[in-house]
Amino acid sequence: MSTLTRRRLLAAAAAAATTLALAACGDDDDGGGSTSGAAVSDADVQAALNNGGDLTVWAWEPTLKQVLVKFQQAYPKVKINLVNAGTGNDQYTALQNAIAAGSGIPDVAQLEYYALPQFALAKSVTDLNGFGADALKDRYTPGPWASVHSGKGIYGLPMDSGPMALFYNKEVFDKHGIAVPATWAEYLDAARKLHRADPKAYITSDTGDAGFTTSMIWQAGGKPYQVDGTNVTINFSDPGSTEFVTTWQTLISEKLLAPIAPWTDQWFQGMSNGSIASLATGAWMPANFTSSAPSGSGKWRVAPLPQWQAGAKASAENGGSSLAIPEKSTAKTLAYGFLRYAAEGEGVQIRVDNGAFPATTAQLRSPAFLGAEFKYFGGQKANEIFAQSAQDVVGGWSYLPFQVYANSIFNDTVGKAYVSSTKLADGLKAWQEQSAKYGTEQGFTVK
Structure with a gap:
């Protein structure tokens, strides 16, 4: 996991x-x-x-x-x-x-x-x-x-x-007549429809996470990190980053994301009772559903990750x-x-x-x-979706040679956009600047 x-x-x-x-x-x-x-x-x-x-x-x-x-x-x-x-x-x-x-x-x-x-x-x-x-x-x-x-x-x-997929609560989606979104634009529409129908229900939860953010930018074709030995470029104004920011800022601004931290009892309870209706994450997740949200068994399904461009086939790890x-x-x-x-x-x-x-x-x-049939997902052959996702991972992604540090300051930069008036784009800019400053201090040539 x-x-x-x-x-x-x-x-x-x-x-x-x-x-x-x-x-x-x-x-x-x-x-x-x-x-x-x-x-x-x-x-x-x-x-x-x-x-x-x-x-x-x-x-x-x-x-x-x-x-x-x-x-x-x-x-x-x-x-x-x-x-x-x-x-x-x-x-x-x-x-x-x-x-x-x-x-x-x-x-x-x-x-x-x-x-x-x-x-x-x-x-x-x-x-x-x-x-x-x-x-x-x-x-x-x-x-x-x-x-x-x-x-x-x-x-x-x-x-x-961890090729990504969309895990969703079919029972909740069916109850409110929500189709499984094939694009992130449709996902945003689904988030609005669900929250209007039930103010206590959210399409997903997100309090800000470095790994999720970079994975989403990766899927959008973004390449904010370029590394050549000790020469490093950090640029969160690239098209993939911008595409993610546009959609996710709307979800944040319209308060369509459950303010529940992942891996908490409340998070798993939300997936069990339907107040958290979907989750975009890696293929290692099923065992966690089974062990920590057992009452959701039979209600959840797996679908391909929504796309940034209609008809595309792109995924990320x-x-x-x-x-x-x-x-x-x-x-x-x-x-x-x-x-x-x-x-x-x-x-x-x-x-x-x-x-x-x-x-x-x-x-x-x-x-x-x-x-293999997954009882939790209503007998669905979910590995077929995960395996295809693994083949569809977008190439060319790089991590920083000091990504451990960069992830450690995510909450102090990008994370502010989830709990204050800070815009997501400004949070990413601050993350970029502080990461670059740190890299330069450590002797890297950072552009």
């Missing part, structure tokens, strides 16, 4: 990360055990798995526990210590501290896609091209595969993905993580063997069976996966 839309990350950890990044840009030390000088073959990786050894894996994703059980049955000489060093910011802070100290560094680390660039720029994680990872391109869907790249380097293997190998790991070949198993091999199906949403094309094309 995504944590991208759930956390407010602290600026202190980001400052440490980007300071290390800029220091590392001029450091050519490969850290020992680097694969940059010679390729490691599949035979080398298999030999390492057969010979065994010890690995430390830092990750919070729960289905990895089941993966480890099967992995160690297949490779009994490999001993893995799975450590939950905290989710998101907590783990990133611990990882940066270990890197700075030069000790206690894990062999494998879970890194969300938006956080991976700062570790890649810092040369804190291994370029997997030395293991032939570039040959795996066609095994992953476009969005996650693009997200593990920095320049020509591949700095992780996609573990899961919202959430998802990679598995990466820290550059200072002393067991890189063995670690890569684990990455292949967990993120591309047998471990993928194990994770899917336990509720994860895959980034791999094999699973997304599987008749069994596509044909």
Whole structure:
């Protein structure tokens, strides 16, 4: 499940990360055990798995526990210590501290896609091209595969993905004669119609979230972040950003969004009782409906994400993580063997069976996966919609090499538009300016 839309990350950890990044840009030390000088073959990786050894894996994703059980049955000489060093910011802070100290560094680390660039720029994680990872391109869907790249380097293997879809309460929509919106303009009309019919009901809730905002701009074709090494451009006046702002400002101004923070009891209650009638988010969401809004079972359905342009087929990612190998790991070949198993091999199906949403094309094309019926969604084959969304993710998106910091100041900039008279466009401008100021202070060339 995504944590991208759930956390407010602290600026202190980001400052440490980007300071290390800029220091590392001029450091050519490969850290020992680097694969940059010679390729490691599949035979080398298999030999390492057969010979065994010890690995430390830092990750919070729960289905990895089941993966480890099967992995160690297949490779009994490999001993893995799975450590939950905290989710998101907590783990990133611990990882940066270990890197700075030069000790206690894990062999494998879970890194969300938006956080991976700062570790890649810092040369804190291994370029997997030395293991032939570039040959795996066609095994992953476009969005996650693009997200593990920095320049020509591949700095992780996609573990899961969050292609977006529209989850909606069919019972509520039918009651008020609301058609499933195919465009965001229709979504706005639906929001008005619903709130007029029932002032206590809202089309969705939104109190301001960095991950959701950037995903929506991504789907609109926006490219506010352009990154070339330490040269960064930030521009929230591009057409995609403007298109999102125009629609979302109307929803805010007309008070058509429920002022309920996500992941709270009130949020799940709203989805259970119909006062929150839809949710645009990643394909990892179904398990959360089942566990936290059980009384909504049978009432909800899934539809393709509304489009910014009628007749278009565009989507975006919202959430998802990679598995990466820290550059200072002393067991890189063995670690890569684990990455292949967990993120591309047998471990993928194990994770899917336990509720994860895959980034791999094999699973997304599987008749069994596509044909799975979701009881919560009235027996709907929702994976068909999610899989198509994964194929429709708009290309060319980039995150900042200090996105962790940028997300941490979202509430103080863009977030004001949801709770005050600040306009959304002004909030984005402030976010742009403060992010640019921070990047410049950290040594980036920001335009």
